[in-house]
Amino acid sequence: MAGTSAGTAPPAVPAVRVPRRRGTELTLLVVAVLLSVYGYCAVGLAKNDTVPPGAAGYGAGLGVLALVAHLAVRLRAPYADPLLLPIAVLLNGLGLVLIYRLDLETPRDEAAPAQLIWSTVGVGLFIAVVLFLRDHRVLQRYAYLSVVTALVLMIVPIFFPAVNGARIWIRFGGFSIQPGEFAKILLAVFFASYLAANRNALAYTGRTLWRFRRLQLPTGRVLGPIVAIWLLSVGVLVLERDLGTSLLFFGLFVILLYVATGRIGWIAVGLLLAALGAFAVGSLEPHVHSRVEDWLHPFASIEAGRGPNQLAQSLFAFAAGGMLGTGLGLGHSILIGFAAKSDFILATAGEELGLSGLCAIFLLYALLVERGFRAGLALRDAFGRLLAIGLASILALQVFVIAGGVMGLIPLTGMAMPFLAQGGSSVVTNWIIVALLIRVSDSARGQPVPVEAA
Amino acid sequence: MTRYIRHAAAFCALLLIALLVNATRVQVFQADALDADEANRRNAIVRFEQPRGDILVDGRPVTGSRDTGEQLRYERTYKNGPLYAPVTGYASQVYGTTFLEHAEDDILSGTDPMLAPLPLWNDITRAQNPGGKVETTIKAAVQQAAYAGLGGKRGAVAALEPSTGKILALVSTPSYDPERLSGTDRAVADTWAELNGGATKPMLNRAIRQTYPPGSTFKVVTAAAALDSGEVTDPDAPTKSPNPYTLPGTSTQLTNEVDGCTNASLRYAFRWSCNTVFAKLGVDTGLAPMVGTARNFGFNDSGLRIPSSVAASNFDTSMDRAQLGLSAIGQYDTRATPLQMAMVSAAVANGGSVKAPHLVDRTTTEDGDVVDATGAKTLRQAMNPGTAAQLREMMTQVVDEGTGTNAAIPGVTVGGKTGTAQHGIDNSGTPYAWFISWAQAPDDPEPSVAVAVVVEDAAADRGDISGGGSAAPIAKAVMEAAIGAH
Numbered sequence: 047m048a049g050t051s052a053g054t055a056p057p058a059v060p061a062v063r064v065p066r067r068r069g070t071e072l073t074l075l076v077v078a079v080l081l082s083v084y085g086y087c088a089v090g091l092a093k094n095d096t097v098p099p100g101a102a103g104y105g106a107g108l109g110v111l112a113l114v115a116h117l118a119v120r121l122r123a124p125y126a127d128p129l130l131l132p133i134a135v136l137l138n139g140l141g142l143v144l145i146y147r148l149d150l151e152t153p154r155d156e157a158a159p160a161q162l163i164w165s166t167v168g169v170g171l172f173i174a175v176v177l178f179l180r181d182h183r184v185l186q187r188y189a190y191l192s193v194v195t196a197l198v199l200m201i202v203p204i205f206f207p208a209v210n211g212a213r214i215w216i217r218f219g220g221f222s223i224q225p226g227e228f229a230k231i232l233l234a235v236f237f238a239s240y241l242a243a244n245r246n247a248l249a250y251t252g253r254t255l256w257r258f259r260r261l262q263l264p265t266g267r268v269l270g271p272i273v274a275i276w277l278l279s280v281g282v283l284v285l286e287r288d289l290g291t292s293l294l295f296f297g298l299f300v301i302l303l304y305v306a307t308g309r310i311g312w313i314a315v316g317l318l319l320a321a322l323g324a325f326a327v328g329s330l331e332p333h334v335h336s337r338v339e340d341w342l343h344p345f346a347s348i349e350a351g352r353g354p355n356q357l358a359q360s361l362f363a364f365a366a367g368g369m370l371g372t373g374l375g376l377g378h379s380i381l382i383g384f385a386a387k388s389d390f391i392l393a394t395a396g397e398e399l400g401l402s403g404l405c406a407i408f409l410l411y412a413l414l415v416e417r418g419f420r421a422g423l424a425l426r427d428a429f430g431r432l433l434a435i436g437l438a439s440i441l442a443l444q445v446f447v448i449a450g451g452v453m454g455l456i457p458l459t460g461m462a463m464p465f466l467a468q469g470g471s472s473v474v475t476n477w478i479i480v481a482l483l484i485r486v487s488d489s490a491r492g493q494p495v496p497v498e499a500a
Numbered sequence: 501m502t503r504y505i506r507h508a509a510a511f512c513a514l515l516l517i518a519l520l521v522n523a524t525r526v527q528v529f530q531a532d533a534l535d536a537d538e539a540n541r542r543n544a545i546v547r548f549e550q551p552r553g554d555i556l557v558d559g560r561p562v563t564g565s566r567d568t569g570e571q572l573r574y575e576r577t578y579k580n581g582p583l584y585a586p587v588t589g590y591a592s593q594v595y596g597t598t599f600l601e602h603a604e605d606d607i608l609s610g611t612d613p614m615l616a617p618l619p620l621w622n623d624i625t626r627a628q629n630p631g632g633k634v635e636t637t638i639k640a641a642v643q644q645a646a647y648a649g650l651g652g653k654r655g656a657v658a659a660l661e662p663s664t665g666k667i668l669a670l671v672s673t674p675s676y677d678p679e680r681l682s683g684t685d686r687a688v689a690d691t692w693a694e695l696n697g698g699a700t701k702p703m704l705n706r707a708i709r710q711t712y713p714p715g716s717t718f719k720v721v722t723a724a725a726a727l728d729s730g731e732v733t734d735p736d737a738p739t740k741s742p743n744p745y746t747l748p749g750t751s752t753q754l755t756n757e758v759d760g761c762t763n764a765s766l767r768y769a770f771r772w773s774c775n776t777v778f779a780k781l782g783v784d785t786g787l788a789p790m791v792g793t794a795r796n797f798g799f800n801d802s803g804l805r806i807p808s809s810v811a812a813s814n815f816d817t818s819m820d821r822a823q824l825g826l827s828a829i830g831q832y833d834t835r836a837t838p839l840q841m842a843m844v845s846a847a848v849a850n851g852g853s854v855k856a857p858h859l860v861d862r863t864t865t866e867d868g869d870v871v872d873a874t875g876a877k878t879l880r881q882a883m884n885p886g887t888a889a890q891l892r893e894m895m896t897q898v899v900d901e902g903t904g905t906n907a908a909i910p911g912v913t914v915g916g917k918t919g920t921a922q923h924g925i926d927n928s929g930t931p932y933a934w935f936i937s938w939a940q941a942p943d944d945p946e947p948s949v950a951v952a953v954v955v956e957d958a959a960a961d962r963g964d965i966s967g968g969g970s971a972a973p974i975a976k977a978v979m980e981a982a983i984g985a986h
Binding site for chain 2: 443
């Protein structure tokens with residue numbers, strides 16, 4: 047891209063900037079909003095043979111959110127990647143459609159209105175980040191504040207009662223948030239900062255194990271925080287029964303460590319520790335153990351005469367969708383039961399949009415992740431690079447862990463599909479992640495391209 | 501660092517590929533097995549999502565559908581449920597389907613591909629056809645006459661049109677209302693327990709699923725075998741039959757309920773139902789001809805479908821001479837469904853030709869376009885036409901001046917045969933009263949109805965009179981209805 051731009055630029059100018067592409071973003075946003083409104087209408091037409099009464103309001107609401115976010119980007123991040131915001135709006139809009147669609151089956155327990163409010167909060171925070179965070183490198187200063195806050199956020203839910211077997215919620219009044227969701231971002235900031243500062247020490251010093259240079263362990267002073275983080279992730283899992291979050295933290299850390307140091311040995315050690323931890327917890331902790339059992343034998347409860355469990359119901363839903371899906375509003379994924387709108391939202395997508403729709407959703411996530419990686423590649427400060435990779439990896443790992451879980455690829459863990467699933471904390475967090483990616487991609491694309499590179 | 505970022509990106513791409521491959525595995529390769537899983541409630545939801553097609557009697561539905569708005573949405577309703585239960589069966593959310601509801605389920609539920617406007621149309625549109633209709637051969641008047649005739653008694657009636665095999669009535673009593681099995685609430689489970697626990701077995705379809713010792717009505721088969729095999733050439737010639745008759749190789753002596761059976765002619769013995777004559781006749785005719793004729797009437801056929809499967813009627817294929825003698829008068833191991841005995845009567849009425857009995861006249865789409873029509877089909881030739889003519893005459897005499905006078909209809913040619921079947925330990929049970937018959941209206945070229953009636957708890961007066969007394973009046977009412985409705 048730099049090469050083609052350089053050809054059109056006057057030779058006297060030492061550097062060129064990439065095109066801003068804000069018009070592209072606006073066009074894609076219109077498409078994303080229209081697709082969501084179309085889905086909303088399709089649900090109503092399928093269920094009640096009428097366009098749902100809230101269609102105009104829904105479209106207007108989503109449209110205004112998208113427009114305001116777009117204006118914020120245009121104002122403060124003009125070089126940002128034009129795909130990030132439209133993908134987030136489309137996924138969020140589709141999530142609202144799916145939740146609204148499931149609400150029709152549970153008229154006494156509506157989740158879409160709350161989700162719309164949370165989405166608005168999320169977009170609000172998105173705008174705040176884009177407007178007030180002028181340079182992502184500022185975050186590096188708050189690395190230790192971030193990790194302390196993250197730890198506090200993760201530990202607090204231990205003092206609140208468990209919900210459906212997991213202690214990951216804080217409840218007050220009629221209100222509940224999942225602090226672990228916010229801890230994700232804070233930990234990504236800390237990891238990126240710590241590794242950017244210590245990458246040389248991690249990469250080039252320490253004792254060699256056996257005779258393989260690649261299996262070289264750093265000194266205890268540098269290694270300490272890493273082991274602490276590993277123990278923390280297992281601790282979180284045991285105390286809060288939250289396999290998903292600990293897996294996410296761990297995967298995030300191993301990826302960033304590898305990217306920072308380039309040592310295959312880290313991945314080997316990471317996988318070994320993860321396997322040990324997972325095996326220990328899987329066999330000792332009954333809640334996790336039963337998840338593993340369900341994964342290995344999803345139809346055991348049917349054979350035992352207790353009827354299909356959630357995972358079996360989820361697999362039935364995906365199978366019912368087949369290649370093309372039943373059509374929005376025409377599936378029966380509500381059979382999955384209480385987590386249909388949250389952890390299992392993807393089953394509704396799989397049933398009603400089919401394999402084709404599911405692939406489209408996966409590719410949207412993949413595009414989001416790829417754009418994050420691309421921003422990381424283009425940045426020149428180590429912290430920014432690691433932050434972008436970390437945020438993109440969080441999205442990738444989340445999608446893999448939850449999609450793999452509900453489709454029987456890996457044991458099920460309670461996590462929220464980014465933007466799609468019901469859950470206020472999750473939607474808000476993911477909007478902040480997209481805001482940070484917008485910020486770093488603006489820096490990456492907006493920075494002058496050296497002439498030598500062309 | 502750039503190189504390692506690319507590695508990390510490749511790792512994320514690998515995760516994506518794993519998801520796509522796994523999605524394809526579940527949604528394409530495992531989909532059929534998962535869809536077909538019995539625990540997958542979708543099948544039930546889709547099945548009850550639309551009203552079920554109707555079963556028609558005389559062109560009017562005897563079934564209906566009720567929209568409950570529940571997950572398994574449409575429930576089956578029945579008009580005159582107990583009357584038609586042996587025909588329709590039930591279609592329950594919980595307990596599945598039986599009889600026509602079961603046999604024609606693809607049509608009624610709309611899944612039969614023949615209901616689609618174009619081949620493969622529904623595979624493309626994913627649309628579901630509205631349920632089709634099943635038009636039965638049942639005549640409401642005949643069915644009602646049979647049901648009313650049985651009244652509170654335990655028993656069954658099967659009525660056929662001899663020339664086509666159309667089933668005009670299929671009644672089993674006591675009956676039940678299949679509507680009580682529709683739905684998913686607690687009452688359905690209670691009903692199920694009640695119906696299955698009842699000593700009277702109301703859900704047993706006695707007309708096609710229960711076999712009884714046919715008693716003397718089986719003498720029609722024995723007479724046909726004797727005449728066809730040449731054992732008897734002149735029905736009016738005296739036979740060499742002692743009274744009592746000692747079963748060959750035993751000391752068991754067979755006697756009669758009536759006088760004049762010693763050396764009686766076949767005609768006399770048939771009219772008055774002489775056990776001695778027919779037992780000896782069966783022995784003299786021999787096992788192979790007896791088995792062959794019984795088989796041609798439909799005995800030992802376990803594959804009969806109307807389209808619900810009919811219990812096989814039994815005539816043993818290896819017996820000693822004493823057992824053969826008893827079997828020839830419808831005892832020992834000989835057992836028959838009421839439908840089988842109606843087929844015996846119909847074969848006589850139809851020149852010896854056994855038409856395939858069937859309940860479904862045709863199936864149509866919801867709009868009435870014919871999907872499939874059942875025509876008359878010959879199953880087998882049970883006997884020579886000449887033999888059939890002789891038996892027709894003998895059966896007429898049973899009604900005119902023999903044991904079956906209770907079935908006589910003024911101005912109508914009626915042929916019949918009574919039967920009483922002992923059962924229980926040492927024949928302690930109340931005998932089953934049988935009557936099989938056919939009727940031909942004066943302006944009809946051939947008999948238009950053949951009937952078999954069995955009454956389990958007949959009045960306790962023993963002897964052939966029981967069949968004539970308890971069962972014949974019911975047959976008469978059924979035949980009158982059939983001729984009137986014809």
